[in-house]
Amino acid sequence: MKVADKHYRTIWLSKDGRSVDLIDQRWLPHELRVETVGTVEGVATAIRDMWVRGAPLIGVTAAYGVAIRMAEDPSDKALDDVWETLHETRPTAINLRWALDAMRDLLRKLPEAERAAAAYARAAEIADEDVELNRSIGRHGLEIIRQIAARKKPGEPVNILTHCNAGWLATVDYGTATSPIYHAMEEGIPVHVYVDETRPRNQGAQLTAWEMAGHGVPHTLVVDNAGGHLMQHGMVDMVIVGTDRTTADGDVCNKIGTYLKALAAKDNDVPFYVALPSPTIDWTVRDGVKEIPIEERSGDEVSLVWGKDEAGAVRQVRISPEATPAGNPAFDVTPARLVTGLITERGIATASADGLAKLFPDRAKADAA
Numbered sequence: 001m002k003v004a005d006k007h008y009r010t011i012w013l014s015k016d017g018r019s020v021d022l023i024d025q026r027w028l029p030h031e032l033r034v035e036t037v038g039t040v041e042g043v044a045t046a047i048r049d050m051w052v053r054g055a056p057l058i059g060v061t062a063a064y065g066v067a068i069r070m071a072e073d074p075s076d077k078a079l080d081d082v083w084e085t086l087h088e089t090r091p092t093a094i095n096l097r098w099a100l101d102a103m104r105d106l107l108r109k110l111p112e113a114e115r116a117a118a119a120y121a122r123a124a125e126i127a128d129e130d131v132e133l134n135r136s137i138g139r140h141g142l143e144i145i146r147q148i149a150a151r152k153k154p155g156e157p158v159n160i161l162t163h164c165n166a167g168w169l170a171t172v173d174y175g176t177a178t179s180p181i182y183h184a185m186e187e188g189i190p191v192h193v194y195v196d197e198t199r200p201r202n203q204g205a206q207l208t209a210w211e212m213a214g215h216g217v218p219h220t221l222v223v224d225n226a227g228g229h230l231m232q233h234g235m236v237d238m239v240i241v242g243t244d245r246t247t248a249d250g251d252v253c254n255k256i257g258t259y260l261k262a263l264a265a266k267d268n269d270v271p272f273y274v275a276l277p278s279p280t281i282d283w284t285v286r287d288g289v290k291e292i293p294i295e296e297r298s299g300d301e302v303s304l305v306w307g308k309d310e311a312g313a314v315r316q317v318r319i320s321p322e323a324t325p326a327g328n329p330a331f332d333v334t335p336a337r338l339v340t341g342l343i344t345e346r347g348i349a350t351a352s353a354d355g356l357a358k359l360f361p362d363r364a365k366a367d368a369a
């Protein structure tokens, strides 16, 4: 998407043809910093410490990490080691394993001399594919927004609530949950987005709000606890969120707090949609609550918050007593029964084994095996 009239993706190959350049999201919305990363350790740090984040972008970054390693050492051992090193950086988003498997499956079959070039080509392809998947998600999601808009008075906006950041910063471009919103804007449908701040790391306040402002989307930042109230008062027409892993039965794992939004949506008859590219479906698991590993992050993310002070310096401050321990489960699971529909690149599926298998008959069988 554009930042001050210049088009950016979140990640791209550096000029040296070996490293990657990526937007270091820890500094947004205050500073747009681009870092060049040229080692596997650097890629692992960028994913673990959330310079990059969001399930699809984590996958693409890991794919480039494999390519960087292959340029140094294209052996089978190096391939297995880089798979392990990167796989353990973030446990919940399945796109990470999907991308690592895609790279390893391709490279294993090739002679060592061909692996580096093939790895960079495949990583670039995965990045381009992500952009196309998100465009398609946007086209299918637009249809839902159109239907809601048709029931509104002329000029009245469709009010959409979103949680965390499933925007272009979480992907290579466009985003998943935000793609239908951008498509609606392009078509001239008035929209307004309620942006959950998304404690503890504030991806909503820092990233989604920055994206919305940058693209001129009318939006309002709200605290995470406001969603239920807004829905009770008819102020939300639909919820769209992203996901880090969706099971073959349609359970949806996403940023902590998503489940509570889905409960409030159900109680208030507000449609609750999840936007996802197919690499986010884990066909090997069915019960999300029991089977999806939930990342537990440092309690410091809860006790300390980042912000910009009056002098313009970006810094961290403590908001709780030094002696108080903090727990920090980073994701939760929304059971399929609370999900109105899954917006995928192939269309909208009901959140169920049947719904997903109908849209992805090829993947449902092959990947579950």
Ligand SMILES: CSC[C@@H](O)[C@@H](O)C(=O)COP(=O)(O)O
Binding pocket: 053, 054, 055, 056, 093, 163, 164, 165, 166, 167, 170, 171, 175, 176, 177, 203, 241, 242, 243, 244, 254, 255, 330
């Ligand atoms: C299209 S991104 C979908 C999800 O990855 C997103 O909603 C999310 O929860 C991101 O979590 P994060 O911890 O910031 O990586």
